[in-house]
Amino acid sequence: MIERSPANSLLKELQGTIDDLEDYQSARSYEAAKSALEKLLFECKATGSEKASLARAIADLEAMLDKLHYGVVQIAVFGMVGRGKSSLLNALLGEPYFATGPIHGVTQEEASALWQISEAQRGNPIRLIDTPGLDEVNGAAREQLAREVAAQADLILFVIAGDLTRLEYQALSELRQVGKPMILVFNKVDQYPEADREAIYAKLRDERVKELLSPEEIVMVAAAPLVPQVNRDRQGRVQVKMTVGAPQVEPLKQKILEVLNREGKALIALNSMLFANKVSEELARYKLELRDQEANQLIWKGAVAKALAIALNPVTVLDMVSSAVIDLTTIQLLSRLYSIELTEAGAKELLQTIALAMGSISLGEFAVNLGLSSLKGLLGLATPMSGGIALGPYLSVAMTQAGIAGFASYTMGQVAKTYFANGAGWGTAGPKTVVQQILSQLDQRHILNRLKSEIQAQLYPS
Numbered sequence: 001m002i003e004r005s006p007a008n009s010l011l012k013e014l015q016g017t018i019d020d021l022e023d024y025q026s027a028r029s030y031e032a033a034k035s036a037l038e039k040l041l042f043e044c045k046a047t048g049s050e051k052a053s054l055a056r057a058i059a060d061l062e063a064m065l066d067k068l069h070y071g072v073v074q075i076a077v078f079g080m081v082g083r084g085k086s087s088l089l090n091a092l093l094g095e096p097y098f099a100t101g102p103i104h105g106v107t108q109e110e111a112s113a114l115w116q117i118s119e120a121q122r123g124n125p126i127r128l129i130d131t132p133g134l135d136e137v138n139g140a141a142r143e144q145l146a147r148e149v150a151a152q153a154d155l156i157l158f159v160i161a162g163d164l165t166r167l168e169y170q171a172l173s174e175l176r177q178v179g180k181p182m183i184l185v186f187n188k189v190d191q192y193p194e195a196d197r198e199a200i201y202a203k204l205r206d207e208r209v210k211e212l213l214s215p216e217e218i219v220m221v222a223a224a225p226l227v228p229q230v231n232r233d234r235q236g237r238v239q240v241k242m243t244v245g246a247p248q249v250e251p252l253k254q255k256i257l258e259v260l261n262r263e264g265k266a267l268i269a270l271n272s273m274l275f276a277n278k279v280s281e282e283l284a285r286y287k288l289e290l291r292d293q294e295a296n297q298l299i300w301k302g303a304v305a306k307a308l309a310i311a312l313n314p315v316t317v318l319d320m321v322s323s324a325v326i327d328l329t330t331i332q333l334l335s336r337l338y339s340i341e342l343t344e345a346g347a348k349e350l351l352q353t354i355a356l357a358m359g360s361i362s363l364g365e366f367a368v369n370l371g372l373s374s375l376k377g378l379l380g381l382a383t384p385m386s387g388g389i390a391l392g393p394y395l396s397v398a399m400t401q402a403g404i405a406g407f408a409s410y411t412m413g414q415v416a417k418t419y420f421a422n423g424a425g426w427g428t429a430g431p432k433t434v435v436q437q438i439l440s441q442l443d444q445r446h447i448l449n450r451l452k453s454e455i456q457a458q459l460y461p462s
Contacts, residue, residue, distance in 0.1 A: 033273050057279045068272055071268065073154045074153045076157070077159060083159045083187060084187045088157070111129070132145070158185065163208070220251065222249075224247065304406065328348065331413075357431035402455055
């Protein structure tokens with residue numbers, strides 16, 4: 001009997017400790033991933049499931065949480081039409097689960113099946129996912145499907161059946177950017193003489209995918225090898241017929257097991273967090289859209305309120321005061337919406353800055369308000385004495401004045417929104433440039449017509 005040396009014993013004990021620590025870290029990462037996904041799912045639902053993109057994200061998050069709960073490892077297969085993707089998955093499963101046929105493109109949509117590698121298999125359940133050929137018709141929809149499946153997969157199998165084409169290289173590069181473990185599967189090797197097969201493998205390894213994959217990530221298989229079967233007919237003549245032989249996929253099975261044994265739960269946790277990050281970015285974009293919409297509604301309400309106040313007020317001084325109060329209120333409401341602290345003095349200072357930057361519009365509004373308010377006041381006083389004859393000109397002046405004031409208020413609101421959206425700053429451009437950019441984007445005629453319609457609807461409700 002050979003005694004174990006103290007050094008060997010200590011080394012084995014140390015290795016066991018390292019393995020335990022890795023398992024502990026994997027378990028912690030796994031639980032952290034579950035917690036992060038649950039929090040993100042709650043936030044998505046609270047934000048609004050009526051939005052189509054968020055509704056899809058919610059469904060995907062629920063599926064991902066379900067996957068984490070059961071510890072399912074998802075392996076997705078990709079490749080061009082006719083590379084034997086479905087046959088490969090059937091060979092791994094040991095049964096003809098996925099549809100195959102002599103016509104290319106049998107798989108038209110995503111399909112999946114649970115895979116038990118062996119009776120003695122332990123660890124996480126494995127789900128195999130089949131996808132349509134990446135070069136099929138309706139390419140845009142299938143490319144979208146490929147991106148979605150790849151985003152949720154834990155391991156990607158990219159199947160080829162010979163030297164890599166330019167389209168395959170492009171697809172492989174795009175899938176590689178997803179950041180998932182990948183195995184390049186050279187299928188149908190039975191169709192090549194051994195020398196040709198080895199030459200193609202060497203070219204793939206040393207040239208084609210050298211920048212994308214390591215040699216260990218390339219595997220050769222024959223999912224449905226064609227073997228000659230010799231028969232004799234009734235006349236005793238020898239006939240040779242090619243039939244499908246036993247699958248030769250053991251190297252791929254071993255490689256998959258190697259990846260799963262090495263990565264374990266950490267692989268699922270990592271991919272779940274990558275997916276959660278993608279959903280989180282989508283949620284952030286949606287929140288920005290919602291905030292922008294709410295800001296535009298606030299600005300429009302302020303513009304209409306100012307236009308109405310100007311239209312209904314015959315007194316010049318009150319016109320000026322009400323205009324300033326409404327603009328200040330709009331600025332303060334926008335600051336709260338964008339979570340920017342702003343005092344009343346700060347709001348006044350910002351309004352002055354915007355007014356100076358708006359230049360001719362602000363001066364024009366002031367001059368027109370002053371002139372039209374005086375005229376409107378005189379017409380208002382003359383209306384009873386003229387037997388209502390002065391009412392027509394009064395309303396015309398009021399509408400004109402209201403439109404100008406409303407447009408100025410709307411422009412001011414858009415400038416203030418940009419200021420708050422930039423974190424209470426003008427950036428390198430400065431307020432004048434921001435005003436010029438916003439004015440160039442506004443459709444003045446459309447806004448004035450819309451304001452006129454709103455004012456008429458408020459003044460003369462049907």
